[in-house]
Amino acid sequence: MRVRGGSRQGISMADEASIDTLGVTGEGVRRRDFINIAAVSFAGVGGAAVILPLVSQMAPSADVLAQSSTEIDISAIQTGQAIKAVFRKQPVFIRNLKPEEIASADQVDATSLRDPQTLEERTKVGKTNWLITMGVCTHLGCVPLGAGEGEVKGEFGGYFCPCHGSHYDTAGRIRKGPAPKNLEVPEYSFISDTVVKIG
Amino acid sequence: MSFPWANEYKPGNGLTQWLDEKLPLPRFVYNAVGAGYPVPRNLNYMWNFGVLAGFCLVLQIVTGVVLAMHYAANAGVAFDSVEHIMRDVNWGWMMRYAHANGASAFFVVVYLHIFRGFFYSSYKAPREMIWLLGVTIFLLMMATAFMGYVLPWGQMSFWGAKVITGLFGAIPLVGEPIQIWLLGGFAPDNAALNRFFSLHFLLPFVIAGVIILHIWALHIPGSSNPTGVEVKTESDTVPFHPYYTAKDGFGLGIFLLIYCAILFFAPNALGHPDNYIPANPLSTPAHIVPEWYFYPFYAILRAFTYDFFFIPAKLMGVLAMFGSILVWFFLPWLDTSPVRSGHYRPLFRKFFWFGLIPTMAVLFYCGGAPAAEPYVMISQVASIYYFAHFLIILPLVSSIEKPEPLPFSITEGVLGKDESAVLNAHPAAA
Numbered sequence: 297m298r299v300r301g302g303s304r305q306g307i308s309m310a311d312e313a314s315i316d317t318l319g320v321t322g323e324g325v326r327r328r329d330f331i332n333i334a335a336v337s338f339a340g341v342g343g344a345a346v347i348l349p350l351v352s353q354m355a356p357s358a359d360v361l362a363q364s365s366t367e368i369d370i371s372a373i374q375t376g377q378a379i380k381a382v383f384r385k386q387p388v389f390i391r392n393l394k395p396e397e398i399a400s401a402d403q404v405d406a407t408s409l410r411d412p413q414t415l416e417e418r419t420k421v422g423k424t425n426w427l428i429t430m431g432v433c434t435h436l437g438c439v440p441l442g443a444g445e446g447e448v449k450g451e452f453g454g455y456f457c458p459c460h461g462s463h464y465d466t467a468g469r470i471r472k473g474p475a476p477k478n479l480e481v482p483e484y485s486f487i488s489d490t491v492v493k494i495g
Numbered sequence: 496m497s498f499p500w501a502n503e504y505k506p507g508n509g510l511t512q513w514l515d516e517k518l519p520l521p522r523f524v525y526n527a528v529g530a531g532y533p534v535p536r537n538l539n540y541m542w543n544f545g546v547l548a549g550f551c552l553v554l555q556i557v558t559g560v561v562l563a564m565h566y567a568a569n570a571g572v573a574f575d576s577v578e579h580i581m582r583d584v585n586w587g588w589m590m591r592y593a594h595a596n597g598a599s600a601f602f603v604v605v606y607l608h609i610f611r612g613f614f615y616s617s618y619k620a621p622r623e624m625i626w627l628l629g630v631t632i633f634l635l636m637m638a639t640a641f642m643g644y645v646l647p648w649g650q651m652s653f654w655g656a657k658v659i660t661g662l663f664g665a666i667p668l669v670g671e672p673i674q675i676w677l678l679g680g681f682a683p684d685n686a687a688l689n690r691f692f693s694l695h696f697l698l699p700f701v702i703a704g705v706i707i708l709h710i711w712a713l714h715i716p717g718s719s720n721p722t723g724v725e726v727k728t729e730s731d732t733v734p735f736h737p738y739y740t741a742k743d744g745f746g747l748g749i750f751l752l753i754y755c756a757i758l759f760f761a762p763n764a765l766g767h768p769d770n771y772i773p774a775n776p777l778s779t780p781a782h783i784v785p786e787w788y789f790y791p792f793y794a795i796l797r798a799f800t801y802d803f804f805f806i807p808a809k810l811m812g813v814l815a816m817f818g819s820i821l822v823w824f825f826l827p828w829l830d831t832s833p834v835r836s837g838h839y840r841p842l843f844r845k846f847f848w849f850g851l852i853p854t855m856a857v858l859f860y861c862g863g864a865p866a867a868e869p870y871v872m873i874s875q876v877a878s879i880y881y882f883a884h885f886l887i888i889l890p891l892v893s894s895i896e897k898p899e900p901l902p903f904s905i906t907e908g909v910l911g912k913d914e915s916a917v918l919n920a921h922p923a924a925a
């Protein structure tokens with residue numbers, strides 16, 4: 297091949313053809329195209345791989361996840377009383393239901409509810425009086441009222457969220473207002489009769 | 496770009512001559528906002544708000560950088576560090592009030608800028624790109640202001656962060672993981688506060704970048720004007736400097752008078768007292784509302800209390816709230832009337848003044864009111880009208896309306912049809 301001199305116009309048609317067919321394999325693939333595609337794909341895969349750590353760093357870090365279980369002594373909670381505990385930096389309501397409250401929760405036909413569940417499904421066997429739920433409204437996350445002494449309990453005697461007016465009943469089930477779901481029951485177990493482990 | 500009769504930049508001395516050859520920055524400024532940029536001669540005061548918005552951004556960046564020198568983005572000390580700025584740092588109270596009220600001023604100015612666009616249909620061809628970039632800037636501003644409001648870590652900061660990230664929780668299936676990912680935890684905490692600070696620092700500079708594109712796109716067709724008639728001859732324009740530098744300067748003076756009156760005499764009038772209570776994850780304030788500039792959109796969010804076919808009420812509210820701004824992106828194609836200015840569109844004008852404006856006012860009021868009747872019902876009616884205005888009324892009006900006659904040119908619109916007046920005012924055009 298001749299050394300290319302001056303402008304492109306100076307190259308004859310024959311030269312052009314010889315440049316274009318340079319390094320073409322038997323199947324008609326140019327070596328340069330191969331290098332080009334290989335290099336750009338490699339850079340592309342590398343670029344995409346960097347996204348993973350960039351996205352994942354925003355997820356909860358190990359220490360945040362490590363705060364994920366709490367033990368609580370419930371011996372001091374009298375019938376009809378409730379306490380607010382903290383689990384994953386969010387409030388948990390632990391409520392010792394009165395027999396009337398259990399009765400009123402059992403009276404309603406669960407299938408007619410927005411989020412159909414019975415009190416039995418939301419408590420542990422033999423411990424239906426212990427209603428343990430997150431104190432986080434399933435609408436947009438406010439803390440409902442009703443666990444503290446003297447707080448309003450809403451039209452159904454359970455909890456009331458003042459943010460946009462969601463009413464929960466004595467089983468923590470959504471009965472009225474914009475919230476879509478019942479108050480979440482966290483994972484928990486009774487370590488003894490007086491201590492529960494949440495998480 | 497620009498018109499053929501634009502003044503040409505001539506370096507005045509050896510230094511500017513040298514600079515013009517190496518980096519023609521003075522030439523760029525001269526052509527962008529100087530005597531080299533011809534602008535319609537009839538712009539009214541509604542055209543001041545673009546420059547004012549730029550001023551507000553600079554104000555926020557300057558005061559923000561100063562605040563960042565004293566602020567600590569850690570959930571344990573953030574609230575106290577803001578109190579430290581207020582009480583101990585020299586002039587700290589002024590910097591913080593200037594920044595907090597600067598955000599409000601920024602939104603006032605930008606709303607007027609946007610409504611100028613609605614009335615004069617500035618979004619129509621050939622200015623669609625300017626409009627699209629403008630709506631993008633508005634979305635970025637909303638994100639920036641929201642994250643800024645979280646930084647003082649008061650009760651409103653915390654619960655605002657919780658409720659707004661909760662909106663993402665409404666997305667089916669992936670909603671909750673997304674919310675946890677955004678917050679870096681199960682509720683707003685250190686991780687959320689830190690990333691919000693990082694992004695709150697970054698986004699204003701992204702906004703500055705989009706503003707550069709916005710103005711670049713503007714300088715291709717040039718500004719529109721109150722008649723909506725395009726520039727035809729040199730007599731339709733005046734050079735930006737000194738005419739509009741003076742007019743904008745006057746407007747800036749008025750703006751600063753009002754801004755300073757609020758800054759020095761009522762610096763907390765636009766804020767919420769609850770934000771002077773440190774964040775408490777275990778107790779929600781009785782009445783949570785966002786900052787005033789989000790009220791209309793917050794009202795739309797809360798207007799949806801019933802499930803809509805298979806879409807749950809919560810998701811509907813979120814979609815409607817985002818949709819109420821995204822619909823602006825489609826305006827250039829929804830409003831098909833060939834006439835731009837509302838001055839020549841009798842029917843459009845009625846729907847603007849007696850439809851859109853009162854609806855926005857009602858939504859604004861309801862967004863700040865408690866989530867109870869009658870406000871919920873009123874917000875529902877207003878939300879329906881809001882969407883109907885853009886999606887139904889505008890296209891319909893455009894097709895049935897008979898516009899009033901337009902002036903032949905901007906000059907004629909300003910001076911009337913008198914030929915000699917036209918010539919006397921601008922002998923150069925003859």
Ligand code: HEM
Nearest residue numbers: 555556559560562563566591595598640643644646647699
């Ligand atoms: C688009 C421009 C900006 C807007 C709309 C904006 C908005 C806000 C708002 C609403 C607050 C809460 C004010 C309060 O109640 O205390 C805030 C706080 C803050 N901003 Fe900005 N900001 C902007 C730009 C910046 C920039 C560029 C920086 C830093 C480089 C910054 C740094 C801060 C800091 C450190 C705080 C916390 C101190 C405080 O709460 O007063 N901001 N911002």
Ligand code: FES
Nearest residue numbers: 433435436457460
């Ligand atoms: S957050 Fe509870 S009703 Fe909206």
